[in-house]
Amino acid sequence: MSFQAYLDTIHKKTGLTPNDLRHLADEQGWTEAGILKSSTKAGCDSGLAKGTS
Numbered sequence: 001m002s003f004q005a006y007l008d009t010i011h012k013k014t015g016l017t018p019n020d021l022r023h024l025a026d027e028q029g030w031t032e033a034g035i036l037k038s039s040t041k042a043g044c045d046s047g048l049a050k051g052t053s
Contacts, residue, residue: 001009011017016024025031 007018010021022031022034025036030037
């Protein structure tokens with residue numbers, strides 16, 4: 001999957017563009033100077049590549 005296809009899928013499922021997501025992260029206080037805060041990264045469990053068996 002290309003990066004653009006990934007972005008298109010997110011837009012289809014959420015209705016949000018990358019800029020919308022950036023603004024949401026800023027409003028929630030998840031970013032500092034446009035970069036995701038390390039405290040936000042540590043508290044986020046995306047569940048990617050974490051199988052439960």
